[in-house]
Structure formats: C-alpha cells, structure tokens
Amino acid sequence: MPSTSLRQDDACPPYSLMDDYSEGAHPQILEALLRTNSTQQVTYGNDEYSICARQLLRNKIGCAEDEADIFFVPSGTSANLISIASCLRPYEAVITLDSGHIACKEAGAIEATGHKLILVPAVDGKMTPTNLQKALQQNQFYPHMAKPRLLYISNASETGTVYTKRELSNLSAICKQSNLLLFMDGARIGTAICSRKNDLTLREIFDMTDIFWIGGTKAGALMGEAIVVKKDLADGFVFHLKQHGALLAKGRILGVQFMELFRSDLFFTLATHANEMAQKISTSFEELGYRLAAETETNQVFVILPQQLVRSLQDRFRFYVWEQLDNGDSVIRLVTSWATDEQEIDRFNAWVQQWTVATNI
Structure with a gap:
C-alpha cells in the first residue's frame, strides 16, 4: 500500500478531471x-x-x-x-x-x-x-x-x-x-x-x-x-x-x-494550457511504465491502469472509467481544461508515482 505520507491527501476534496466544462468561464x-x-x-x-x-x-x-x-x-x-x-x-x-x-x-x-x-x-x-x-x-x-x-x-x-x-x-x-x-x-x-x-x-x-x-x-x-x-x-x-x-x-x-x-489569442492560449496539462499527465504515466490506450494529442488522456490504482485515485480525483478490460485492468479518461490547476496535476502525478513505487507495479 502507499506510504502514510500520502494520506494527507485524504482531506482534500476530489479534484475533477472528468471534462473540460466543469468550471464556469474565464x-x-x-x-x-x-x-x-x-x-x-x-x-x-x-x-x-x-x-x-x-x-x-x-x-x-x-x-x-x-x-x-x-x-x-x-x-x-x-x-x-x-x-x-x-x-x-x-x-x-x-x-x-x-x-x-x-x-x-x-x-x-x-x-x-x-x-x-x-x-x-x-x-x-x-x-x-x-x-x-x-x-x-x-x-x-x-x-x-x-x-x-x-x-x-x-x-x-x-x-x-x-x-x-x-x-x-x-x-x-x-x-x-x-x-x-x-x-x-x-x-x-x-x-x-x-x-x-x-x-x-x-x-x-x-x-x-x-x-x-x-x-x-x-x-x-x-x-x-x-x-x-x-x-x-x-x-x-x-x-x-x-x-x-x-x-x-x-x-x-x-x-x-x-x-x-x-x-486576442485568448481562445488559443486557453486551449494550449489544456493540452500542456494533459501532456504533463501523459508523460508521467509513460515514464512510470503505464500504457496509453490512445496517443495524447490534445487535452484527453486515455491510460490503462490496474484496478487497485483506479480505486485509489477515485478517492482523490474524479474521472471516467472508459472501459473495463478482460484482464481486470481499466481504461480511464482524464480531461484537462483551460482552468486546470497545474498544482493539482503535480499532486495527481505524485500520487500515481508514489503508489506505483509502494506497490512495486
């Protein structure tokens, strides 16, 4: 199981990576x-x-x-x-x-x-x-x-x-x-x-x-x-x-x-931020050895994860379970937006990394 140092996140409300329209407007x-x-x-x-x-x-x-x-x-x-x-x-x-x-x-x-x-x-x-x-x-x-x-x-x-x-x-x-x-x-x-x-x-x-x-x-x-x-x-x-x-x-x-x-270029600036946040998630997953279900080209990340990690993440973040695979793994979808907080992405990546190390996945 993950180390006790991670449990401080339990007090944080789940951060949504469900879609790119949960926030209001710029x-x-x-x-x-x-x-x-x-x-x-x-x-x-x-x-x-x-x-x-x-x-x-x-x-x-x-x-x-x-x-x-x-x-x-x-x-x-x-x-x-x-x-x-x-x-x-x-x-x-x-x-x-x-x-x-x-x-x-x-x-x-x-x-x-x-x-x-x-x-x-x-x-x-x-x-x-x-x-x-x-x-x-x-x-x-x-x-x-x-x-x-x-x-x-x-x-x-x-x-x-x-x-x-x-x-x-x-x-x-x-x-x-x-x-x-x-x-x-x-x-x-x-x-x-x-x-x-x-x-x-x-x-x-x-x-x-x-x-x-x-x-x-x-x-x-x-x-x-x-x-x-x-x-x-x-x-x-x-x-x-x-x-x-x-x-x-x-x-x-x-x-x-x-x-x-x-x-101005606000439309394109906001879209670029969403893409960059998704790429940050995607790169972290690949560096940890997880397999992407689709190449990350825009602001959606599709990744294949073990069910234990999915459940652990669901306590801290909101996202779609896109598909259940025959081997028990799941494809999840993570979506970033114009308003995605980079600190939350860092927190997400840190949790995945520490969980992976702690469970020897």
Missing part, C-alpha cells in the same frame, strides 16, 4: 459580460457584439463575409442537430464513426429528425478513406436504402486525436467525388488547432469542409458554439435555429463571449 469573459450588461442591443443575434464576433471569427479563419455565414448556438448538440437537419432531405443519411458524438452521446437526436446513421469503425478515433469508401459501397442499393449524403467527423476526435492536413484532404476529396457534404464537429477544435500534431489552419478546415463549428463551451466560455456555414448552404439556416429553439432573444450573451475569445 474571468475576461465574465468581465466582458458585466461591462456590456446594461447596454441596450438589438435582439436575436443582431447585436453589435455578435456582429463584431462574426467578423473576428472570419478574420481568424481568413474568409470573407460573402464566403460564409456564422451562427451562434448554445450547445454542441444543437450545433450538430441543426447543422445536419438543415441540409438533408428526409431520405438522406449520415455516415459517422461508431464512436462519434452524434452516435453515442446525443440521445438519438439525429435519428429523431428521421435521418439514419451509418456507423463505421474508428481507427485511432478517426475516419479513414478505406472505411468511408466501404460504407459508401455498402449503402448504394437505391431506393431501398437511405442515401448517404453527409460525413460527420469531429476534430479533436472522441479519443483526443487530431486530423492531419493529408487525412482531411483525402476525406474531402472522397466526399466531393461522392456528392457527400463534409461536416466537422468542433467542440474541441481549439485543442486540435493547438495540438503539437496539428498541421491544419482554420482556413484549410473551412476550404475542406462544408460546415464546421468552433466550440466555446469547452474553451473557456460559459456556453456557446459558432457554426461556420458556406454561403451555398446558409440560405434559410436561421429558420432551423428558430424551429429548434436555438435562436436566443438575448443572443448578445453568445456574441460577447466569442468577441472576447477572439479579439
């Missing part, structure tokens, strides 16, 4: 909301802050106003649901990874709109050209099968991996050849762009996709996501926002937050 965002609070503004996203935020986002992407429209919505599920529902006919289907957020974590929201999900196995958390081509070939018996019309991917992926320029370019080429729309879930696009593995720019993502969104909820905002829609798909998009309850009367609340995130 202080600069709260200050901006307070500073602008008493001004009267036009409603439903036509306020000066939302207009400014859209322009700042276009500047960061490198696109012009006549190339794309930008819409703010309160949540990731609404971003996915509205984006997909806006551009599919009733008989058209979505190709997604079996680990995709819309397949596993959104309570059948896409299916509830009447659109079939075609599930494809993930490779390192990502879609591959081979698996995409196979899915297309297996779903061509028209009109007896739902017609594939849109490819859904997320960057970073559900296991924290990122798409390279070559990978995204290959998928984009297949989509164009096959008359598929390419849609990117960007809940964690900040950590993807700031990953050491990343070689994509926001402009390149814009060029290779038809719709993508930039997540604020997991990047230091109170809430909110920004959907970037190419002009040829943007007509009537606002009606879908309204029908799905995502056109906020006080749209300024979202606009102010994105204005603050993108008027």
Whole structure:
C-alpha cells in the first residue's frame, strides 16, 4: 500500500478531471459580460457584439463575409442537430464513426429528425478513406436504402486525436467525388488547432469542409458554439435555429463571449494550457511504465491502469472509467481544461508515482 505520507491527501476534496466544462468561464469573459450588461442591443443575434464576433471569427479563419455565414448556438448538440437537419432531405443519411458524438452521446437526436446513421469503425478515433469508401459501397442499393449524403467527423476526435492536413484532404476529396457534404464537429477544435500534431489552419478546415463549428463551451466560455456555414448552404439556416429553439432573444450573451475569445489569442492560449496539462499527465504515466490506450494529442488522456490504482485515485480525483478490460485492468479518461490547476496535476502525478513505487507495479 502507499506510504502514510500520502494520506494527507485524504482531506482534500476530489479534484475533477472528468471534462473540460466543469468550471464556469474565464474571468475576461465574465468581465466582458458585466461591462456590456446594461447596454441596450438589438435582439436575436443582431447585436453589435455578435456582429463584431462574426467578423473576428472570419478574420481568424481568413474568409470573407460573402464566403460564409456564422451562427451562434448554445450547445454542441444543437450545433450538430441543426447543422445536419438543415441540409438533408428526409431520405438522406449520415455516415459517422461508431464512436462519434452524434452516435453515442446525443440521445438519438439525429435519428429523431428521421435521418439514419451509418456507423463505421474508428481507427485511432478517426475516419479513414478505406472505411468511408466501404460504407459508401455498402449503402448504394437505391431506393431501398437511405442515401448517404453527409460525413460527420469531429476534430479533436472522441479519443483526443487530431486530423492531419493529408487525412482531411483525402476525406474531402472522397466526399466531393461522392456528392457527400463534409461536416466537422468542433467542440474541441481549439485543442486540435493547438495540438503539437496539428498541421491544419482554420482556413484549410473551412476550404475542406462544408460546415464546421468552433466550440466555446469547452474553451473557456460559459456556453456557446459558432457554426461556420458556406454561403451555398446558409440560405434559410436561421429558420432551423428558430424551429429548434436555438435562436436566443438575448443572443448578445453568445456574441460577447466569442468577441472576447477572439479579439486576442485568448481562445488559443486557453486551449494550449489544456493540452500542456494533459501532456504533463501523459508523460508521467509513460515514464512510470503505464500504457496509453490512445496517443495524447490534445487535452484527453486515455491510460490503462490496474484496478487497485483506479480505486485509489477515485478517492482523490474524479474521472471516467472508459472501459473495463478482460484482464481486470481499466481504461480511464482524464480531461484537462483551460482552468486546470497545474498544482493539482503535480499532486495527481505524485500520487500515481508514489503508489506505483509502494506497490512495486
């Protein structure tokens, strides 16, 4: 068992590494909301802050106003649901990874709109050209099968991996050849762009996709996501926002937050911090001889641990047990955020190290 010197941690409340939205919002965002609070503004996203935020986002992407429209919505599920529902006919289907957020974590929201999900196995958390081509070939018996019309991917992926320029370019080429729309879930696009593995720019993502969104909820905002829609798909998009309850009367609340995130490099600074904290955990595990279940490329760490260590850590930290393995070990997921306290990461690493030494693992 660990030495008695570690038991001083028992008095500490469990520190959460469950997700990247347990904290509220970055202080600069709260200050901006307070500073602008008493001004009267036009409603439903036509306020000066939302207009400014859209322009700042276009500047960061490198696109012009006549190339794309930008819409703010309160949540990731609404971003996915509205984006997909806006551009599919009733008989058209979505190709997604079996680990995709819309397949596993959104309570059948896409299916509830009447659109079939075609599930494809993930490779390192990502879609591959081979698996995409196979899915297309297996779903061509028209009109007896739902017609594939849109490819859904997320960057970073559900296991924290990122798409390279070559990978995204290959998928984009297949989509164009096959008359598929390419849609990117960007809940964690900040950590993807700031990953050491990343070689994509926001402009390149814009060029290779038809719709993508930039997540604020997991990047230091109170809430909110920004959907970037190419002009040829943007007509009537606002009606879908309204029908799905995502056109906020006080749209300024979202606009102010994105204005603050993108008027400087705050969005990228916060994402970089989250990635660095995850890498610090990951490096410590590897140095101690533990095996990662996925390479740590962004702010999610997936590691295989003995059950005894998992139970010991659960007394002091909160995290997801992602998978139980046949040999009794567990894959756990640790997620860092813009607000992760480096001292808590040091405490976490110290506990793992001392437990490992004490138990001779």
